[in-house]
Amino acid sequence: xxxxxxxxxxxxxxxxxxxxxxxxxxxxxxxxxxxxxxxxxxxxxxxxxxxxxxxxxxxxxxxxxxxxxxxxxxxxxxxxxxxxxxxxxxxxxxxxxxxxxxxxxxxxxxxxxxxxxxxxxxxxxxxxxxxxxxxxxxxxxxxxxxxxxxxxxxxxxxxxxxxxxxxxxxxxxxxxxxxxxxxxxxxxxxxxxxxxxxxxxxxxxxxxxxxxxxxxxxxxxxxxxxxxxxxxxxxxxxxxxxxxxxxxxxxxxxxxxxxxxxxxxxxxxxxxxxxxxxxxxxxxxxxxxxxxxxxxxxxxxxxxxxxxxxxxxxxxxxxxxxxxxxxxxxxxxxxxxxxxxxxxxxxxxxxxxxxxxxxxxxxxxxxxxxxxxxxxxxxxxxxxxxxxxxxxxxxxxxxxxxxxxxxxxxxxxxxxxxxxxxxxxxxxxxx
Numbered sequence: 001x002x003x004x005x006x007x008x009x010x011x012x013x014x015x016x017x018x019x020x021x022x023x024x025x026x027x028x029x030x031x032x033x034x035x036x037x038x039x040x041x042x043x044x045x046x047x048x049x050x051x052x053x054x055x056x057x058x059x060x061x062x063x064x065x066x067x068x069x070x071x072x073x074x075x076x077x078x079x080x081x082x083x084x085x086x087x088x089x090x091x092x093x094x095x096x097x098x099x100x101x102x103x104x105x106x107x108x109x110x111x112x113x114x115x116x117x118x119x120x121x122x123x124x125x126x127x128x129x130x131x132x133x134x135x136x137x138x139x140x141x142x143x144x145x146x147x148x149x150x151x152x153x154x155x156x157x158x159x160x161x162x163x164x165x166x167x168x169x170x171x172x173x174x175x176x177x178x179x180x181x182x183x184x185x186x187x188x189x190x191x192x193x194x195x196x197x198x199x200x201x202x203x204x205x206x207x208x209x210x211x212x213x214x215x216x217x218x219x220x221x222x223x224x225x226x227x228x229x230x231x232x233x234x235x236x237x238x239x240x241x242x243x244x245x246x247x248x249x250x251x252x253x254x255x256x257x258x259x260x261x262x263x264x265x266x267x268x269x270x271x272x273x274x275x276x277x278x279x280x281x282x283x284x285x286x287x288x289x290x291x292x293x294x295x296x297x298x299x300x301x302x303x304x305x306x307x308x309x310x311x312x313x314x315x316x317x318x319x320x321x322x323x324x325x326x327x328x329x330x331x332x333x334x335x336x337x338x339x340x341x342x343x344x345x346x347x348x349x350x351x352x353x354x355x356x357x358x359x360x361x362x363x364x365x366x367x368x369x370x371x372x373x374x375x376x377x378x379x380x381x382x383x384x385x386x387x388x389x390x391x392x393x394x395x396x397x398x399x400x401x402x403x404x405x406x407x408x409x410x411x412x413x414x415x416x417x418x419x420x421x422x423x424x425x426x427x428x429x430x431x
Contacts, residue, residue: 194388248326
């Protein structure tokens, strides 16, 4: 059975020592975050590090009745509340609660014991029968009806998947203890930037403890992971068709306008625009305004069969930029329409536009749905609006698709940077 505890201390290292002393080196660090303790209305409080740690009760070392000493200023660990049994299918909702207990599928069932083992109270739940899959224990509020049961079970399944991925990529506690000096600073900064734990640890271990040499090593490591940039390459007299795709609200239209302004005004090339975004209110009008300012043609297509005619009107263009309507990766019908549109246009490049404000779990599912559509470039937007640009690093470490551009504001065309010009060390470290 897994138990989850929280440890709070002035520094990450002290919180880690607390967790290791009580739960042993097999404990899993689930989350690390900065919190502010004390003060008045959140002001003048003390910044602390809070670790959420999970461990198997059976793997914990023996602890005497005398509690281990805590670093000065550290808070006592928080033990997750006990989870209740899962109701049978169709059963009436029970009391308030949302506790979930989880164990790896390979873990054997724990034998029932008449009394709890010595030590602090821990989260517990019903013992699974031999060979049974681990089950999440959930209690429902009276406000939930039987119709919500299936949705809640789907959420539990998502949680199991997220935890299993976390466990697979968890950093080695012993390796964390080895981080000192500049390496520890890099690790904590990368976590604050939203970089995955395992990736942050791997990078930090390579930079060393001394800042002078470590900064150069960090820059080289980040550049290797991010890879060379792949901005649009255009030659006068040879038409290149580039499509921008992605979910709603990621900034496709504004990014397309920045690209059009760059190539038309700064490069002096002949640019044509095509928009298939006829679903969003005023989307065509917005792009037409940009087209009028830049004095370049704009063609609107309402169905895939219209693409051929729009491309024919742009036969003498050096670059044709195609805007597409935002599609939710969960909407199979809209995604099928986008696939049909791309099949008709046959673009030379397909750039997937990803907002750095995207929830990491949503980003993973979105990428899994969009990448099979022929995506061969990433454009990351809203770098100026996020406090966690590490999503970009996580994506590049997992998917071998180069980055073409990074945007960091609404100004056209100024707030558009080719990926090769981005200082990733400054972006992820915040300095």
